[in-house]
Amino acid sequence: MSSATLDRPVSATAPSAAASLLAVRALRKRYRSGDKLLEVLRGVDFDLAPGEFVSVIGQSGSGKSTLLHLMGLLDGADSGNVHLAGRRVDDLPGRERDRLRNADIGMVFQAYHLLPELTALENVLAPLLVRHGVWAWFRERGEARRRATDLLTRFGLGERLHHKPRQLSGGEMQRVAIARALVGGPRLLLADEPTGNLDAESGAGILDVLTALNRSEGLSIVLVTHDASIARRADRIVRLVAGRVETA
Amino acid sequence: MYKLLLCWRYLRTRWIALASVISVTLGVATMIVVNAVMAGFSHEMQTRIHGILSDLVFESHSLSGFQDPDWHMEEIRRAGGDQIVGMTPTVAVPAMLNFQVRGQWITRQVMLIGIDEATHASVSDFGRYLQHPANREQLSFGLREGGYDTVDSQAGGSEPTRPALEGAGWPHRRMRVERERVWREKLEAERAGAGAATVDPSPGSGNPVRPVDQQVDAVLAATAGTEPAPDAAAPKPADPFRKARPEEGTAMDPAKEQFTGVVPGIGLASFRDSNGVDRFLVLPGDDVKVTFPTAGTPPKAVSDTFTVVDFYESKMSEYDSNFVFVPIAALQRMRGMIDPQSGLASVNSIQIKLKDGADLDQVRDRLRKAFPADLYAVATWKDKQGPLLAAVDMEMAVLNILLFLIIAVAGFGILAIFFMIVVEKTRDIGILKSLGARAAGIAGIFLGYGLFLGIVGAGAGLALGLAIALNINTIRAGVEWCTGQRVFDPSIYYFFKIPTIVDPATIAWIVAGAIGIAVASSVLPALRAARLQPVEALRHE
Numbered sequence: 211m212s213s214a215t216l217d218r219p220v221s222a223t224a225p226s227a228a229a230s231l232l233a234v235r236a237l238r239k240r241y242r243s244g245d246k247l248l249e250v251l252r253g254v255d256f257d258l259a260p261g262e263f264v265s266v267i268g269q270s271g272s273g274k275s276t277l278l279h280l281m282g283l284l285d286g287a288d289s290g291n292v293h294l295a296g297r298r299v300d301d302l303p304g305r306e307r308d309r310l311r312n313a314d315i316g317m318v319f320q321a322y323h324l325l326p327e328l329t330a331l332e333n334v335l336a337p338l339l340v341r342h343g344v345w346a347w348f349r350e351r352g353e354a355r356r357r358a359t360d361l362l363t364r365f366g367l368g369e370r371l372h373h374k375p376r377q378l379s380g381g382e383m384q385r386v387a388i389a390r391a392l393v394g395g396p397r398l399l400l401a402d403e404p405t406g407n408l409d410a411e412s413g414a415g416i417l418d419v420l421t422a423l424n425r426s427e428g429l430s431i432v433l434v435t436h437d438a439s440i441a442r443r444a445d446r447i448v449r450l451v452a453g454r455v456e457t458a
Numbered sequence: 459m460y461k462l463l464l465c466w467r468y469l470r471t472r473w474i475a476l477a478s479v480i481s482v483t484l485g486v487a488t489m490i491v492v493n494a495v496m497a498g499f500s501h502e503m504q505t506r507i508h509g510i511l512s513d514l515v516f517e518s519h520s521l522s523g524f525q526d527p528d529w530h531m532e533e534i535r536r537a538g539g540d541q542i543v544g545m546t547p548t549v550a551v552p553a554m555l556n557f558q559v560r561g562q563w564i565t566r567q568v569m570l571i572g573i574d575e576a577t578h579a580s581v582s583d584f585g586r587y588l589q590h591p592a593n594r595e596q597l598s599f600g601l602r603e604g605g606y607d608t609v610d611s612q613a614g615g616s617e618p619t620r621p622a623l624e625g626a627g628w629p630h631r632r633m634r635v636e637r638e639r640v641w642r643e644k645l646e647a648e649r650a651g652a653g654a655a656t657v658d659p660s661p662g663s664g665n666p667v668r669p670v671d672q673q674v675d676a677v678l679a680a681t682a683g684t685e686p687a688p689d690a691a692a693p694k695p696a697d698p699f700r701k702a703r704p705e706e707g708t709a710m711d712p713a714k715e716q717f718t719g720v721v722p723g724i725g726l727a728s729f730r731d732s733n734g735v736d737r738f739l740v741l742p743g744d745d746v747k748v749t750f751p752t753a754g755t756p757p758k759a760v761s762d763t764f765t766v767v768d769f770y771e772s773k774m775s776e777y778d779s780n781f782v783f784v785p786i787a788a789l790q791r792m793r794g795m796i797d798p799q800s801g802l803a804s805v806n807s808i809q810i811k812l813k814d815g816a817d818l819d820q821v822r823d824r825l826r827k828a829f830p831a832d833l834y835a836v837a838t839w840k841d842k843q844g845p846l847l848a849a850v851d852m853e854m855a856v857l858n859i860l861l862f863l864i865i866a867v868a869g870f871g872i873l874a875i876f877f878m879i880v881v882e883k884t885r886d887i888g889i890l891k892s893l894g895a896r897a898a899g900i901a902g903i904f905l906g907y908g909l910f911l912g913i914v915g916a917g918a919g920l921a922l923g924l925a926i927a928l929n930i931n932t933i934r935a936g937v938e939w940c941t942g943q944r945v946f947d948p949s950i951y952y953f954f955k956i957p958t959i960v961d962p963a964t965i966a967w968i969v970a971g972a973i974g975i976a977v978a979s980s981v982l983p984a985l986r987a988a989r990l991q992p993v994e995a996l997r998h999e
Contacts (some may be wrong), residue, residue, distance in 0.1 A: 284892055284992045305896060312894020323889045323996065327467035337893045339460035347459035390893075 230293070231430050232258040232281060232398060237290035239276050250276045252453035253290065258398070261428040263421070265441035268450035274434045275402055277450065281432065282317050282400045283307045295397065312341050316391030320403035322383040324375040330386045331371040334358040337394040354393075361389040365419060381412030388419060392429075399423070399431045405440060417443050460890070461899055465906040468879070469914070475907075478875045479915030481868035482972050486919025487926065489861045489968045490960075494927035496854045497964070498957030503850065506774045509583030510781075511839035512546075513818055516825060517807030518834055521551055522753045525797060527805045534810065537828035541821050544811035546577040549789050551806070553750035555726060555782055556761075559739045566726050568782045570750050572789030572805075575599055581811035587772045588721070589623065590742075599719025599785050601743060601767045603628045610771075622738045631743035631765075635713040717745055718788045720764035724771040725779030742766050748782065753793045753804065762792055865972050869979035872911065876904060876983035887987050888995025901988035908980025912973035920969055927958050 234256040241248040250273040258264055268274040279285045281292060283299060292300040299310055311317075324333045332339075338354045339347065347354075362371055365385040375383055384404055391399055401420065405413030421443055423429045433444055441447050449456045468475070516534060518524045527547040535542055553570035556563055575597045579585035588594050589606050606623040625633070727740040740746060744766050751757035764784060771778055786805070790796055795804040812821055818838040825836040840847060880887070887900055926933065934945050934956060 279993050282892065284996070308891075308894045308896045310894075311892065317892050319996065323885065323892070325464075325886050325889060327464065327471055332463070336460060336890070339463060340890065340893050340895045340899070342459055344459050344462065 229259070229296075230257040231260040231262075231295055232256070232432070233293040233296075234277070234281060235291050235293070237277070237280060237292070238288045239273070239280065239285075240288055250453055251280075251287070251290075254450070254453070254455055256281075256448060256455065258430055258432060260397075260430055261424070262446065263424040263431045263433070263444045265433045265435060265444035265447045266450055267435060267438060267441040267447055269436060272450045273453045274436075274450045278400050278402050278432065278434045282315050283311055284317075312337055313394055314397050316394065316396035316399045318384070318387050318391050318399065318401040318404045320406040322375070322380070322387045322407070324383055324386060324390075326375055329372045329374055330362060330367060330378065330382075331355070331358055333375065333386055334362060334389045334393050336390060341394065358389065358393050361392055362386070365389055379412070380408050381415055384408060384412070384416050385419065388416070392423070397430060399429055401431065401433045403435055404433070405435070405437075413440070460895065461902045461906055464903050465910055468903075468907050469910050472879060475872075475875050475879065475911055476914070478871045479868070479911045479918075479976065481871055482865055482912065482915030482976060483919040483922065485861060485865035485868055486916050486968055486972045487923035488864065489858065490920065490923025490965055491926045491930070492857055492861060493854070493964050493968070494923075494958040494960050495930065495956060496850075496857065497959040497961055500847075500850045500854065501959055502957045503774075504847065506772055507843045507846070508839050509586065510772050510774065510777050511842055512544075512581040512809035513812040513816070514810040514822055514825070514836060514838055515807055515842060516810060516829075516834060516836050519832075521751065521757065521806070522755075523549060523795065523804040523806040524833070525800075525804045526802045527808060530808060533828065534808065534825060537825050538810070538812075538821050539824075541812050541816040542810055543813050544577065544580040546574050546581050546809050547786060547805035547807070548573050548578070548809055549786055549793070549795065549804075549806045551750050551789075551793065553748055553782065555722060555746060555748055557727075557740045557744065557746040564739065566779075568722070568726065568748075569780050570748060570782050570784060570789065572786035573783050574786050578809075581809045584770075587770050589724075589769045589771065593768050597721075597768075599721075599767055601628055601631065601716045601719065601765055606742060606768075620736045620738075622736070622741060626742040628743060630741050631716070632713045634743065712745075716765035716767070717763045718765070718784060719767035720746060720748065721768045721770050721783040722746070722766060723778040723781045724769040725775055726782070727766070727769060740766055742768055748784070750789075750793065753795045760792065862971065865975050868915075869975040872908065872976055873979040873982060876908065876980050877986070879907075880904065880983045880987045883987070884990060884995045884998040887990050888992045888998065891990075891992035892996065897988040900990075901984040904980050904984035904987050905977060908977045908984070909973065911980075912976025915976060916969045916972040919972065920965065923965075924960065927960055930956050930958055 234254055237251050237254040237256075238249075239251040241250055254273075254277060256266075256277070266274045266277065276285070280287050280300070283292070287300060290300075291298050294310065294314060299307065302310070324330075325336065328336065335354055335358050338350065338358075342350055359368075359371060362368060362385075365388065367382060367385055367389070370378060370382060375386070378386065384407075388399075388404075399420075404420070405416050408416065417440060420431055420433065424431050424445075431444075433441070435441050516530070524530065531545050531547070534545065549572035551570050553568050555566045555568045558564070573584075579597055585594050585597055588597065590602050591605065591607065592598070592602060604625065604627040606626045608620045608623050610619055722740070724736075728736045728738045730736050745763050746766060747761050747763050749759050749761040752760055770781060770783060787803075790803045790805075796802070797804075810821075812818065818840070822836050822838050822841075829836070890900060891897075937943075937945050
């Protein structure tokens with residue numbers, strides 16, 4: 211993580227959407243709160259090359275979480291579009307977007323968002339459970355369990371497979387969440403302040419995990435944070451100010 | 459797959475939702491018990507009614523009836539075809555039953571029914587309801603030499619609740635005649651001693667002068683005659699009635715002979731005291747007077763004396779306190795229903811028994827077509843008791859609606875609790891959506907949860923309901939033992955045990971309905987969950 215990374219131009223404009231894994235064009239999003247219209251995103255352009263690790267940094271309210279939700283197809287933009295691997299995805303029918311979320315996008319949240327009724331292993335299996343129907347599940351479950359167990363073991367949770375989330379520490383929960391995001395074999399990992407609820411040491415552990423995934427497996431990662439020191443772990447930093455990508 | 463897993467986990471971790479299905483459980487159990495008991499009552503009642511009435515009743519509109527029952531029976535057989543297995547003619551007229559208790563005359567308004575003792579038992583369960591074992595085999599209007607049941611033969615049990623029937627029959631009759639003879643001698647002695655101006659001669663009785671005088675006259679006449687005693691064990695019914703008319707001058711010995719036999723309903727002659735023991739006002743062996751209209755125009759009231767030979771007990775108080783049975787031939791003769799020229803007798807109605815499983819309504823309609831409707835009425839036993847049976851059906855329908863409303867109320871409980879669970883699970887729903895779960899899948903979790911709860915609730919209700927319905931008499935005994943109160947008083951109802959019929963189809967409907975309500979009440983919360991926006995759901999804390 212050299213300082214040179216920071217010196218690179220922060221403009222996210224790439225020559226064409228087709229070359230990027232993820233491309234966002236002129237994205238606008240408004241929220242209505244009472245009588246006021248809140249312009250959160252005012253035309254954002256953003257590109258992510260395959261295998262790239264990009265941080266999106268901005269202050270609270272700068273629209274970085276909204277941007278991440280739009281990229282993760284959890285929400286719809288008012289205008290603009292989102293391309294995944296060269297294909298426009300934001301206007302796809304709901305079922306198709308559900309399928310993309312399940313198969314191609316992994317998400318990690320600040321509050322971990324594990325299902326409290328399920329054990330660590332079951333939480334990791336959740337995307338595969340969602341993907342397969344009952345019959346397909348019984349066919350696939352051996353392979354799925356093996357993969358989930360491998361991931362958890364790799365993240366140092368081999369002993370905690372059958373613990374419920376409330377029995378795990380924050381760092382452990384976030385590692386379970388990352389394993390869950392990876393188990394379906396996504397091309398893209400979207401992380402929303404993954405270290406926000408963690409102490410410095412656990413947070414550093416999580417960042418190590420993400421960096422290692424990017425380095426060793428070439429996983430494309432978008433990391434949203436307000437903390438410049440965390441953002442610096444990425445290959446490239448995109449600064450979001452008042453709903454626009456700030457060109458330095 | 460996640461749907462099943464989450465349903466199962468929610469079911470195991472949300473006890474409050476299980477509490478909400480307790481009302482489903484109770485509703486289902488109550489419905490099963492009520493339906494079983496009502497079906498039992500209804501079936502028991504229908505059996506009783508059907509036991510009294512034959513399958514089909516063919517009757518004339520007029521009291522005088524129609525002539526030549528044999529010809530009619532031929533015609534009925536021709537019209538009804540091979541569905542008909544038995545027929546018997548009857549004569550039914552309104553009448554008054556008079557009997558004397560401690561010197562007082564008691565009069566009851568009754569339906570006097572002349573029956574053919576040979577064939578009547580073949581068209582209905584009439585024979586089963588008699589008190590003498592031999593009469594249950596084959597009815598005879600001759601007085602029996604004792605042996606009447608002191609235990610209610612239909613109720614079972616070993617407690618003799620009818621000790622009075624111990625000496626009934628010829629022994630009772632002989633004792634009574636002997637007592638009257640002693641009285642008469644005392645009376646004559648007093649008359650001889652005190653001359654013509656004596657006052658009430660019989661001590662200890664209210665106003666017995668006239669009846670005693672009558673009986674004394676009868677006894678006087680009888681002692682003078684030399685009639686041979688009829689076979690006490692099996693007297694010929696047709697014979698004694700001809701000779702049993704002392705007022706016409708023929709002498710008879712009441713200790714050895716009887717008048718025409720009569721079988722009154724048990725409710726006319728007895729009552730049940732607070733200890734459950736039946737007290738009898740009249741016993742087999744006693745004589746009664748019956749007043750009935752003749753067949754002429756206008757009808758005139760005539761009276762005749764009969765000897766009680768048995769009691770009829772169908773356990774339907776409506777019939778037990780209304781019906782009086784006598785031999786049809788005697789009634790026809792006494793009412794003048796026999797044509798003096800042709801010698802053909804008339805009857806009011808013909809009772810018809812059909813094959814098991816025959817379509818009553820179809821045969822009825824065929825008979826209605828074959829006979830002019832302005833002269834004859836044809837009705838099934840159900841038609842005859844239509845209002846009563848309809849009332850029971852109605853009662854059952856209303857009860858079912860009310861009880862189903864209880865389950866519906868339980869459904870609203872599930873609805874409320876499910877809304878709470880959806881709110882509580884908002885974040886989890888968002889998580890699942892972010893993992894790619896479809897809206898339909900999210901809705902499926904809650905619908906499946908509702909289905910699970912419905913199955914659990916209805917299943918528990920089914921088990922509870924069946925346990926109660928099948929052991930209801932044990933439970934009744936337990937409650938009676940605990941409270942000291944009679945919960946089910948057999949003297950009020952027709953039955954001695956609470957009858958229950960568990961109908962699998964009814965139970966299937968109840969259980970399916972309860973599960974349906976549970977699923978239906980989870981639809982709204984499920985839709986709400988499905989429509990949640992993932993982003994907002996994820997922000998929810």
